Amino acid sequence: MKRTEMVQAVKATDRWDMIIIGGGATGLGVAVDAASRGYKTLLLEKDDFAKGTSSRSTKLVHGGVRYLEQGNISLVFEALKERGLLKKNAPHLVHDQSFLVPFYSRWRGSYYWLGLKIYDLMAGNLGLGSSKYLTLEKTLDRVPTLKKEKLRGGILYFDGQFDDSRLAINLAQTSAEQGGTLINYMKVTGLMKSGGKVYGVQVQDMLNGDEYEIEGETVVNATGVFTDSIRKMDNPEASPIITPSQGIHIVIDKHFLPGDTAIMIPKTSDGRILFALPWYDKVMVGTTDTPVEEIKSEPEALENEIDFILEHTAKYLTDAPTKSDIKSIFAGLRPLVTDPDAEDTAEVSRDHSLLISKSGLMTIAGGKWTTYREMAEDVVDKAIEKGGLSEQECITENLKIHGWKQGDNPDSPLSYYGSDKENVEQLVAEDPELGERLHSQMPYIKAEVVWATRNEMAMTVEDFNARRTRALLLDAEASLEMAPEVARLMAREAGYDDQWIEKQLEDYKKLVEIYQPK
Numbered sequence: 001m002k003r004t005e006m007v008q009a010v011k012a013t014d015r016w017d018m019i020i021i022g023g024g025a026t027g028l029g030v031a032v033d034a035a036s037r038g039y040k041t042l043l044l045e046k047d048d049f050a051k052g053t054s055s056r057s058t059k060l061v062h063g064g065v066r067y068l069e070q071g072n073i074s075l076v077f078e079a080l081k082e083r084g085l086l087k088k089n090a091p092h093l094v095h096d097q098s099f100l101v102p103f104y105s106r107w108r109g110s111y112y113w114l115g116l117k118i119y120d121l122m123a124g125n126l127g128l129g130s131s132k133y134l135t136l137e138k139t140l141d142r143v144p145t146l147k148k149e150k151l152r153g154g155i156l157y158f159d160g161q162f163d164d165s166r167l168a169i170n171l172a173q174t175s176a177e178q179g180g181t182l183i184n185y186m187k188v189t190g191l192m193k194s195g196g197k198v199y200g201v202q203v204q205d206m207l208n209g210d211e212y213e214i215e216g217e218t219v220v221n222a223t224g225v226f227t228d229s230i231r232k233m234d235n236p237e238a239s240p241i242i243t244p245s246q247g248i249h250i251v252i253d254k255h256f257l258p259g260d261t262a263i264m265i266p267k268t269s270d271g272r273i274l275f276a277l278p279w280y281d282k283v284m285v286g287t288t289d290t291p292v293e294e295i296k297s298e299p300e301a302l303e304n305e306i307d308f309i310l311e312h313t314a315k316y317l318t319d320a321p322t323k324s325d326i327k328s329i330f331a332g333l334r335p336l337v338t339d340p341d342a343e344d345t346a347e348v349s350r351d352h353s354l355l356i357s358k359s360g361l362m363t364i365a366g367g368k369w370t371t372y373r374e375m376a377e378d379v380v381d382k383a384i385e386k387g388g389l390s391e392q393e394c395i396t397e398n399l400k401i402h403g404w405k406q407g408d409n410p411d412s413p414l415s416y417y418g419s420d421k422e423n424v425e426q427l428v429a430e431d432p433e434l435g436e437r438l439h440s441q442m443p444y445i446k447a448e449v450v451w452a453t454r455n456e457m458a459m460t461v462e463d464f465n466a467r468r469t470r471a472l473l474l475d476a477e478a479s480l481e482m483a484p485e486v487a488r489l490m491a492r493e494a495g496y497d498d499q500w501i502e503k504q505l506e507d508y509k510k511l512v513e514i515y516q517p518k
Contacts, residue, residue, distance in 0.1 A: 101157070
């Protein structure tokens with residue numbers, strides 16, 4: 001997957017069947033679905049793939065225990081089915097994760113156990129394991145750092161965990177293998193219309209300033225929190241449909257939660273679920289739900305959000321982390337679809353909405369990572385119905401995602417590359433220097449920089465440190481220390497000069513400040 005070839009495809013193509021704006025989970029899912037049905041498919045992303053919300057999730061592939069309690073049975077059924085399909089189609093990235101729900105009264109324990117047994121039953125043959133009622137002793141065996149005071153026991157249940165931005169890259173590669181064209185750093189600046197109908201987009205290449213006018217049968221707006229900005233290009237009077245809500249996570253060392261079991265706190269003071277999860281030999285804790293008015297491409301955690309997570313973590317762990325223990329903080333914005341009857345964003349629908357304007361612009365909004373595939377299927381089916389595309393059946397339920405490989409331990413080096421692991425190892429065989437680590441506290445090796453630059457359209461140091469690997473999210477300071485070597489290797493591979501390296505390091509240093517506690 002090479003960007004130069006993708007740009008050349010744009011120059012050589014007169015008209016596309018489908019133009020997708022937005023390279024997050026939803027847009028990439030649509031690109032896979034449309035390309036795999038044989039449609040001439042183009043995806044345009046103004047930043048990097050999964051730059052926004054789609055790389056800042058809680059890393060869960062789940063049915064949504066919270067939605068079950070809210071009575072949203074259809075969403076839970078849908079998500080549990082998609083959880084099973086995603087594990088089947090991307091086993092190198094999706095694996096089982098055990099969760100412990102501590103309880104402090106027998107009544108609460110029975111309530112949680114009953115709810116999670118229903119959750120198990122709803123999953124059917126796509127379930128990941130049967131929930132168990134644990135005694136106090138067995139609960140502490142699972143999570144020895146859990147506070148004992150008033151603790152009665154725990155309920156063990158199973159859900160899925162994944163690497164969100166790695167899945168995004170693999171979806172881009174899957175679409176490309178199916179004939180799709182996908183370009184990062186290509187910004188849509190306007191919509192082209194004739195007779196009131198959208199027939200294409202105006203775009204600018206953010207790397208060199210080149211501009212293009214691109215025609216398409218159907219244009220899909222899949223821009224997440226930026227949905228309304230594209231809708232206003234279509235109709236300046238369009239009412240906003242997105243209510244943005246910020247969620248943050250902190251990352252701390254593994255010793256705070258040893259072992260491989262996550263903790264799920266079913267209800268915090270603001271009514272949300274809080275997770276403490278093992279993730280790549282660190283522990284991730286989150287999340288919050290804070291209404292925001294300004295939509296930023298690089299949202300920042302608020303002090304009260306950080307304090308909230310630390311305060312709630314201290315209630316449950318014997319060794320309470322402080323700000324000085326935080327390795328990284330990352331914030332993401334949820335693109336929640338507006339519901340005028342909802343009292344707060346914790347109640348706004350996570351269901352997706354598909355809108356078609358008078359001009360024919362299709363907008364897909366809301367949803368979550370777990371259900372990206374079904375959302376994409378809905379979009380393409382509707383494009384066939386409304387956009388005049390020849391009818392082709394959806395095949396993504398059984399389509400293996402790029403990198404598909406079974407059996408690897410998710411904790412083993414390079415396992416997140418799946419079948420590409422051998423190719424990365426081949427780079428080391430050809431040049432042993434590439435087998436060296438980029439940082440003593442990070443698992444990543446130099447060959448990964450070469451691979452990402454050559455085959456995964458990594459264009460900046462941030463692309464590599466934040467999304468091709470997860471260095472920035474795991475340890476912001478360590479990622480900064482390895483940045484010069486990342487920049488040097490990228491420059492060598494792509495032919496960039498010293499000025500490019502200097503600018504990259506300057507930009508990355510500013511970025512890292514956002515991921516560190518003040």
